[in-house]
Amino acid sequence: MITRQTIDTIFSAARVEEVIGDFVHLKRAGGNLKGLSPFVDEKSPSFMVSPAKQIWKDFSSGKGGNVVTFLMEHEQFTYPEALRWLAKRYNIEIEEDREQSDEQKEEVKLRESLYIVSEFAKKYFVEQLNETEEGKNIGLSYFKERGFTKETILKFELGYSPAQRNAFTEYAEKKGYSKALLEASGLSVFNEQGNGIDRFRERVMFPIHSFSGRVLGFGGRILRSDAKAAKYLNSPETEIYHKSKILYGIFQSKQAILKQNECLLVEGYTDVISLHQSGIENVVSSSGTALTPDQIRLIKRLTPNVTILYDGDSAGIKASFRGIDLILEQELNVKVLLFPEGNDPDSFAQKHSSEEIQNYIAENATDFIQFKAKILLEDAKNDPVKKADLIRDIIQSISLVPNMIQRELYIQETSKLMDVREEVLFKELAQILQRKGKEDVPAQRESKPLEVVKEVEKVVIDPINIVEEEIIKLIMQFGNLVIELTADDDEKYETTVIEEIIRQFEVNDLQLKNELYQSILEDVKLGYEQEELRAGDFFIKLFDESKTSVASEAMIEKYSISKNWADKMGIYIKPKEDHIVKDITDTILRYKSFYLDEKIKEFSFILKDENITGELRIEQIEKIMILTQMRSKIFVALNRVI
Incomplete structure (x- = not known):
């Protein structure tokens, strides 16, 4: 901590x-x-x-x-x-107060060391690409042939690892990095004699960043066509790099995903880079591996909408159905797009403008049912047995969707697409769900479309909530301000805004209806008991997003009059502090009046009960009369017409 x-x-x-x-x-x-x-x-x-x-x-x-x-x-x-x-x-040293075992300390030290050596390696590969003859002739030439601009290469921090077997390892050791650390990072491989070689030698390098931008590992592509080694090579699993838990490009793309509320999912590094260069920045890659639940949850932090982009001639499309099912299980909305045959996201992006790509995706992306049906129907053709298996396969996917309404809509779509009655599909879905131990689903349904009624939103203004908001604003903006008030006996006394609000609420046994506002008030009371005035500055630094948001909204004005403009126009604007006494007095009185209204309504409702008779009825009437008199006095104080 x-x-x-x-x-x-x-x-x-x-x-x-x-x-x-x-x-x-x-x-x-x-x-x-x-x-x-x-x-x-x-x-x-x-x-x-x-x-x-x-x-x-x-x-x-x-x-x-x-x-x-x-x-x-x-x-x-x-x-x-x-x-x-x-x-x-800001170059501030982090201090932690948690007691750690020696083993935990070593684990933390190793993780931090791995981050440091990964950052060091990234800088080395970037330098090799841009500042050495070998890097320029081989690595940089390759990237330029792919159409990558200098800005794009810098954005993704692309690099090059030289052909010399131990160039990086030797350089890193000279800089003080131990063999054990280099081996643990996966950057170097050592034999029994302690001689090391570079894992990524003679490859162009793609650093893989964490969500927050730290380098976790690398992907390397070999360029020689006669090489026996794998075309692409990734860092092995380490303490900081877990391939199944990271998406390539997530660091560079997360803002665009948030803003556009959609994530485009591709297969390779260059697919991500080319789309970025074309202006399509809400894109990440699973790095050629099968999609995992951890990767999907990473996307879910940013958006519930995923569109998977496949190569036009991809042979692994059927194998990808498992990934789609995993996305559905996480309650994300999934669409699928096939590029024209012979194209992949990389090549398509190289040949088209940003607008053309966006239009193509918008016009051709289909939901997973249509996509799955189209692919599988090509195999089934007119074979009824194969078609039945296809329908079961689709229903199996629908059963993974947690939301019941979404499932019903998908069933309707499948019914139309496959020309099969809805009740038959619901029966199959019910059997699948029952086998899984999920909630019961009606086996028989009338084949009627689901009516989606769009309710007209009614904006209900709650006057009590408005006054409560004003009370919170007074606390946030002026809580520790010293004010002078007049007591009932006309004696003057000094207090703070916070103290006066607490006093009024405790004397009158009041409580805010808004749970968040009441929680803030409880924090203020607790602070007062500890001789601390908790105004806006306190809540701004609090690790509670809802309270911090309330504080920031209370303390900042959306519209403000420029002092220069006011001076030019000869307008004098009184500071809010000048009328704070009136504001706090009126606000609390208004709150009391609304509070009394609620109580009067409560007792009036009790009187409607025929069983309330005799003395009990008289008692309720007397309560209403007393409350009404109290409210009348407040109205007079507020200069209201009764």
Whole structure:
């Protein structure tokens, strides 16, 4: 665990405008900075950054928070990953307070060493590609023949490993890297005599990055046609590289996947690179291996929509059905696209513009049922037995879909496509699900289309929630502000906004209806008991995304009047602090009035019960009268007409 002191140091050093400025083009807007949302496509900027308060708010997506939550949202980091990223950026040493065994310490040390040597190797291969004659003549020439630009080569950090058997190993050892570490990384192979050779010699190199951008391993392609070695070679499994848990291009593509809410899945490294160069950046590769549940979950962190792109003449399409089934099990929406025969994503991208590729995908991507049926029907032809097996195969896939409504829609589609009655298909589905021990599905169904009724959304404004939101804003913006109030006996007294709100709620036994707001209020009370005023600054640094978002929204204004413009127009704008006493008094009174309304309605409802008679009925009426009188006094205080 990262120590609290280290976290505080990170928050003190990190500047939200500097970090976000690396990802978003920001322009000055009064005291704030403004830019286009990095989370949704928009033409008018609604993304606000407050350097003074060290917070940000995206009014298009509703997201907001501090510098750490931005990295978590934008880069999909975990909380510790975001802190470590910031620590590295600002040269802050990470301190951890967890007691570790010697074995655990060694494991952590090995993992970190593997990251370091992998980064070292990447830089070596890049240097060999761009700065040596061999690298330029062989590696760089190959990449240029593939049509890769200098910018693309730099973006994916492509490199070259020289033909000399131990060029990298010898260089790494001279730089102080041990044989044990080089062997553990999979970069070098040593014999019994301790002589090492380079695993990737004479290959162009494709670094494989983690979700957060660290180099985990490599893929290497040999260029000699007469070579007996495998055309492509990957790093072996190591402490940091697990082929089944990573997707090539995920680091370079994650922002585009988030923004477009779709992931394109291809087979090879060059497929990813060529599509990126053509402007299609929401694409990753399974690196030629069968898709795994871990890889699918990686995609699911970014989007529920997957489109698999296959070569036009791919021989392994049927084998890929297992991958589609795994995607369905993870509740993702899957489509499939076949390129024209003789084309793969790489070659198709080289020959077409970004717009042409996007149009082709949009027009030709089909859902998995149509795709599977088309492929399998070619084998079945008019053979009824084979066709029955095909239908069972499709129903088997549908049974993997957890969502019952989706299953029903897929059954309807299969019924039309295969010209088979729905009730027959539902019966087959029920049998499969029962064998799996899943929920019972009706065996007989009337063959009627599922009616999807689109309800008209009604916007219900809850006045209590609005006032509760204002109370939270007062806490966040002015919680520790000292104010002067007048007591019932006309005596003046000083207090803080937080203390006054807590006092009013405890004296009147009030509680916020909104669970999140009430949880924030409980945090504020706890802080007060510990002699700590927990205002917006406290919640901005809290590791609770929902509370941090509330704090950022409360502390940053979407619209603000430029001081220069106001001065030019001769307009004097009073600071909010000048009327904070009135704001807090009126807000609490309004909340009390709504609270009394609820109680009056509650007791009035009880009176409708015919069994409430005699003294009990009189008691309820008296309660209503007292509450009504209290509410009338509040209305007078608020200058309302009763």
